[in-house]
Amino acid sequence: MPTVERPPLRKPEKTFYFKTSEHLLRIGREKATTLEELLKALRECPDSSIFQHTFRTLQEHHFIRQGFSNDFAHWSLSACHEPILAEQLASVDVREFTDIAGVRGRMVEIVEEFLQEHPRSTARAAHEPFYFCAADLVVLPTPFAPDTLPDFVDALRQVSLHSIHHHFIEARLRLKRMSNDFSNWLEQEVGLRDTASAIERIDIYTNTLEGVRQQIARIVGQALN
């Protein structure tokens, strides 16, 4: 069988600077004891609260492979015993949004529609309140700054999972486009368009963050071989 010769990999023009983000939890003013109050608070709470309970909670629960999506879905099930609403809220994939307004809008829409169809659920008291929190974020450098693909894979294996979350999940809010820092760099600096899009397709809701890291490393490793 003749082998197809692939063009040599391009050396990246720019270094990939691995960063990480840490956060401090602030207790917010909003609190919901019914789904009606949840809807009101979802409309009025600061963006940082929506971010905390959707994007950020994924980092706090990065080790769960399935069954946890966001805090609103979790509360709808555990405190309100509304499995339909919980499933609908859990189906919201934060990676389909490039801003918080979009995530908020989708959550509000789901709760609104649910309450229209299930008016008796509107004011039923939850087993426990939902307390809105918010994250104060601090982005930190790391010692990892690869400028070759093998070094990139090596660094990827060593950085913290917080760094993976920062570059892979939170990134689209910074980039304002449906991508992530890894795919962006691989496509723009190394010309690996297919690799970049394979990474972008990784499902974060059926993987732990460690699993995501390993998948990224494997996909980039395939491009190297």
Next chain:
Amino acid sequence: MKSERNRAPSPDQPQASKTLTVVEPPASRPAAAPVRPGRELPSSVLTPPVPPPPPHLDDYESIIGAAQVEALRFLAADVKGKTVKMVNSTAVGGGVAEMLNRLVPLLSELEVPTHWEVITGGNDFFEVTKAFHNALHGTEYELTKNAQEIFLMYNEQNLQRMQFEEEVVVIHDPQPAALIRAKERSKAKWVWRCHIDLSNPNPSVWEFLRPCIEKYDAAIFSSQSFARQLPIPQYLFYPCIDPLSEKNKELDDSVIQKVCDEFGIDRSRPIVTQVSRFDRLKDPVGVIAAYKLAKKYVDCQLVLAGGGAKDDPEGSVVLQEVKEAAGNDPDIIILDLPPWCALEINAIQRASTLVVQKSLREGFGLTVTEAMWKGKPTIAGAVGGIPNQIIHKLTGVLVHSVEGCAFQIRYLLTHPEFARRIGMNGREQVKENFLMTTNVKRWLLLFRILSGSKPSPIPT
């Protein structure tokens, strides 16, 4: 007195269930004879061990990874040299002192010089603050003018005695809260770290303290539900455990075996354990009832390991109730341990197949954290801070009744793969959110924010 702990039970004769406790002179025992007499504890636990030196930051690398330790160093570099004073009301005993014993050296190692001072007061002061503590937890209490004066007078005495030259002053709990009056003469940022549940405080005590609290620059609570509406920023710092402490460090199997042998725990059969002081709010009698229901279907032993019965009159009454509920079941092992038995508790938790914490009320529930850290499938009451730790069926199991607890014991003992998975998730939950190193990170982030570094609310 000879220990009976190593006596082999006769296979055809029921052996009285095991109760190990510090033996007291007969005269001090309750008049009503317990169902079973107390037995001697192994001599190895009768005196407190010498505490080991506190660990260094590098010692945590094998637990949280080099990258996380590096992140702590980066964070600390931004606040390097910033001076901090921590103030609380006791140097030994209690969770706050235990936490400060580890936190202060770690912050200092990160070049954030941190000083810890303890306020002083007479018996009258501590009687008032104890009453305040209970009242803030919701107990009925009549706040008198005299109690207010005692509280303020001792705070004023401490205020005159202490210097506040540091850049950040952290006041722990209500006892020293009125030291905030020194804020006018200091340049520091003042933080109130409240370790207690303020979700349903006695209104008179809370309204008395509120003007003090509102003068702080920030407040910290252990759970969202413990916070109050205040005009200052409120942060959430979960309580934490130290993975390198005697209570939580890794143990050789030989140590675990030795402790089990000493206490008569059979490791060849399933072990269900609850670790808690003998207190009705921990529902030890409910745990026995759940165990008895479960035992109709599955073989297991029940270990109730705790303390507090010796120095707490109510504790000894509860211990008596527990013994009566246990009856003559040889598979119920009741251990009334002195407070320094951290290593023994560690070994018992590690030997356990399941850990139960069937509390009816709870603060944060650090015994749940400890069990989860050891990878144990944990069944716990859905109260206090426990739901912050246990996500039902993902990082443990939440229950609301004796029957629910019994069912989960049966289920987890007969579904070991599910039990293993929630145990592993529980450990990861603690690693991510409830370890001492995470707490150090929170303090560093807070110091950074207090020093004017503006954090970002969302990625930009």
